[in-house]
Amino acid sequence: MSESAQNLKIQPTRDEQARQRFVSGMRYYILHNVAAGMRTVYENKVEPRFKHDHGRDPEDGPEVHKAIKDETMFKFYSSMRCNAQEMVWRSVIPMVERNAEDLAARAKAIGADREVAQGTLELDPDFEVPKAVSALDIHLMPGSYHSEYMPDDVSIGAVYDNGGLVFSMGLLGEAREDIGASISCFVSHRYPDFKPARILDLGCGLGNNTLPWARTYPDAEVHAIDVGAPLLRYGHARAQVRGTSVHFHQRAVEDPGFDDESFDLIFSSMLLHEVPPKNVGRTFSEAFRLLKPGGLMLHMELPPNNMTAAYDSFYLDWDSYYNKEPFYKPFRDMDLRQVCADAGFAPDNYVNFVIPSLHLAGRQAILDAVSQETADVNRNTGRMAKTIQWFCFGAWK
Amino acid sequence: MASDGKGDGIHLRDTVRGEPQRFFDAQGVDELVSISMALAQELWTVKERMVVLESAAAAKGVLLNEELEQHQLTAEEQERLGAERAKFIDRIFFVLREQAEGLKSRDPDEPTPPQL
Secondary structure (H helix, E strand, O other): OOOHHHOOOOOOOHHHHHHHHHHHHHHHHHHHHHHHHHHHHHHHHHHHHHHHHHOOOOOOHHHHHHHHOOOHHHHHHHHHHHHHHHHHHHOOHHHHHHHHHHHHHHHHHHHHOOOOOOOEEEOOOOOOOOHHHHOOOHHHOOOOOOOOOOOOOOHHHHHHHHHHHHHOOOOOOOOOOHHHHHHHHHHHHHOOOOOOOEEEEEOOOOOOOOHHHHHHOOOOEEEEEEOOHHHHHHHHHHHHHOOOOOEEEEOEOOEOOOOOOOEEEEEEEOOHHHOOHHHHHHHHHHHHHHEEEEEEEEEEEOOOHHHOOHHHHHHHHHHHHHOOOOOHHHHHOOOHHHHHHHOOOOHHHEEEEEEEOHHHHOHHHHHHHHOOOOOOOOOOEOOOOOOOEEEEEEEEO | OOOOOOOOOOOOOOOOOOOOOOOOOOOOHHHHHHHHHHHHHHHHHHHHHHHHHHHHHHHHOOOHHHHHHHOOOOHHHHHHHHHHHHHHHHHHOHHHHHHHHHHHOOOOOOOOOOOO
């Protein structure tokens, strides 16, 4: 096999590359310059007007949202963000289309080659993709996570992977494994005696944040589930290329299967805001069932609204209204400690952390965070910038 | 709406299902923002190519300006440019095509965002 046949890389034309670079640059401009302008309008115009009219500060995100939504700066920020989001996917779709058949063949061949890694792929031909994924184009990505255009298709996986690189503006490195890498590094140092033998990643997507757990705990058996077949095919091949053994399964997080008390660590990243709010409790109950006593459930997400200031709540909830992520705000409105308790976890066993980025801040920053007692949520938490930090929460069983 | 100018082969849907978000009160402003951003992107693409072209030409010691003025494209090249132009226009006026396709592909069971 040629070098390109041994991986999932596809080559953009020079113009496609220029379009992709433009979208990254445009997103950076919107998320920094235009967002800073919107905050300035808020602090200098909207907030003083609100105080004058109500005799107090806005209390929460919706109050800020209502007060700012008629401002021209909000309208431009929002309109440009929606457009840039769609342009992310459109900037990679042509090169995926051009390579779709070849990529499907490559992914199949790589997946079957078990020389470097011993991962597996289990797809369910009778699996019904939940409406929460199939009925809308999540984060404005045409085709959501599940659409298939031919047998053995991995196109959506390739759109998500290559688009993700454009979306992240190069901040998280080419592999974009930073969430899993940062959090697994943190956990292994914070709890040096915790040695999970079996790990499950819920809603794994392409497995970017699954693989670092397998590297942090090389003796562990690592499983990962998601609903989208093209993502799983692509993710399986991607893991094999990277020499990391992970077992991928097409299953829903609300109904994951597996035996009771069969995992030591259950993880998810950027999953819960895409689960219908009524199913979050069931997802946690299933995690409780699957965990061995002494096991850890840990979810990375944006911080909840009860930990963020009113303006930041508005800013982080924006995606729920305008980015086809309707469950974002309902999730961020939840009392996380209570949801864990309702699923069976003792309230005293609740944990939450704010963890620096391994890729951007380095290993020492994570080791420094290990010794801190409380989660210090600030404006950098979850916000795509060079100062990004990851919020995560969960509970010990 | 007119076709997207793409030829044969696998076509991934590039339009988002459902109705687009609207932020401006005046009709058409949201679309104009979209068109402006696509134009800016295309302009940047040309600028990138120009930089490469000038650099490559300079490296070969070519007198670029004179040659460009006098050079004639072949029939085949002109045909290729015409096809490129169709795709170029589709990219810039994409938002209009999306409105039609988004409505067609809308799922009646799409979950709705929270009420403000």
